[in-house]
Amino acid sequence: MTNPFYPKQPRRDEPRPDSPGRSAPPPPKRPTNADRVWPWALGGVVIGVLVVVSVVVVATVNDDDESLGLVTTTSRVVLSPAQGERSRQAVEAERARIDAINAAKFDRSTYEVISDRDLALLAGSPDAAKGRKRVIHGVVTQFDSGTGATQFRAGVAGAQQDAWYDYDINVVIAGASPPVVANVVKDDLVTIYVEVAGAYRYDTTLGGSMTVPRFTANIVDVTGTTG
Template identity: 30%
Template sequence: MPGAPFAVGPVPSELAPKKKRGLKVFLWIVVGVVLLIIAIAALSGGGEDSTAGTSADAAPGAASGAEGGAAGSDESTTPEVNLAEFAAVDAAGWALIAKDPDAAAGQKIVIFAEVTQFDSATGADTFRANAGATQPAAEYELETNAVFGGEADLLAAITQGDVLRVYAEVSGSLEYETAIGGAMTVPALEVVSAETVGYLDISGDAVLGTPVWGEYGGVDLPVTITNSANATMSYTVEIVAVSADGAVQHGTASAYAENLAPGQAAVTEASFFEDLPQDAVINVVEVERYTS
C-alpha cells in the first residue's frame, strides 16, 4: 500500500528459500523500496500542492477582499444631495436662526448671500457673506454677517462680490477674530450647493400711472409700489421725463413708500415741477428698497 512502511530484516535459516526464490524475494524488496520512495515523494509533493493550493486560494480571497473594500468605499461615498430637502426661509425664520444659530443647527435652508470676503485669509473652503431670506436688489441690502464653509471644489467658482442662492445646513454659531481686533460670533452654515444669481431686478415693483398736467404748470404722476420681498421694505423710485427721441431730459421726480409688508402695495405720487411737453416720455430709471 503506497505510503505504508516495509519491514526488511534477516530471514531464519530454516525458512531460507532456494536460490531462485531468494532472487524473487530480493526483486520484490527492491520494488517495495521503490514504491516507498515514490509514496514518500508523492506525500511530499501533495503537501507542497496543498500549501500552494492554500496560497492560491488566499490570493483570490485577498483580491476579492480588495475589490470588496473598493466596492464598500463606493457604497460609503456620500450620496447626491436632495435639494428638495432644503426649504426657503422668510425674514422671520432667518431672524430666529441669526439670533440663535446653535438652536437651529441641522436645519436645511435656502438662503441668499452676498460674498464680502473670500481670500487667503478665509482659505479656499470658507467665505464670509451678508446673508438674508430675500434676494437683494442692491449692495448692502442683506444685513446679517455669516460664515459659509464647504468643499473647496464646490466653492472654487465663487468670488468676492458674488450674490448667491445657497442651499446650506446650519452648523451653529462661530466665533472668529476680526482684522481690527476683538471677536465676533456669527451664524455658520455648511454649503451643499450654490448658484450665482446677481442682484434682483425690482424695476417692476414700481408701476407708473397716467400723468396729470397741472393748470398752473407741473405734472403729477401716480405711482403704484408693490413690495415683492418677503420682508417689510421701504422704497424709493426715481423717475425721468425725456423728449420723444430721448435727446432731451425735461425733468426728474421721485416717489416713496415706507414700511410695506411683503406683497403690500401703496399708491403714491411723484411730482414734476417743470412744465413738461405733452409728448414727453416718462420712465422709471431706478428702484431702491431697504429694510425698515
C-alpha cells in the same frame, strides 16, 4: 581470662538464642491503605500548588502586558448563518441610509425656504438649529487669505433682495468640499443650499472677535455680481 579457642559460654541466667525464653523480633509491619494513599494525596497537593502558582504567574504577565498596551489574547465570534445574514442586512441598510443622506445633500427639493424673519431668529440662536437644511440668498463680502480657501463671509437674507446692501445678516459659509466654493469670488450674488453648523467665532481685522452663524454649503449658485 577468656580462652580465644573456646566460645563464650552463656551465663546461666542468660537465655540461649534459640531458647523459648528469648523474645523474637517483631514481624515487619504491613503497609495499610492509609500508608498507600498519603503519598498520592501529598503529590496531588503539590501539583495543585504548582498549577495555582502557574496561573498567578500567567495572570501577572498578562496584566503587565495589558499595562504596556499589548494584546495577549484574541477572541473570535462565530456567527450562525442566520446571524451572519442579519448582520449583512444591517450593514447594507446602514450603508443605504448614509448614501440616501449624502444624495439628499445635492437635492434642492430637500432644502426649506426660510423667511427673512425666521433667518433673523436662527441667527440669534444658531446652535439650536444645527443640522437643519435651508435655502438662503446673499452677497459674498470676503473671500481671501483671511477666511481661507474653503470658506467665506457673506451678508445674507431669507429671500432675494433688490439691492445687495439689503443682505444684512453677517454669516460664515464653509464649503462641504473645496469644489463647492471653487468658482465663488468676492462681490458675487449667490443662492446657497446650506446646513446649519452652529455658532462660529472669528477674529476681526481690528483686533476684536465676532460670533456669527456658520453654515455648511452643499450647493452654491452664482446668480450675479455687484461689480
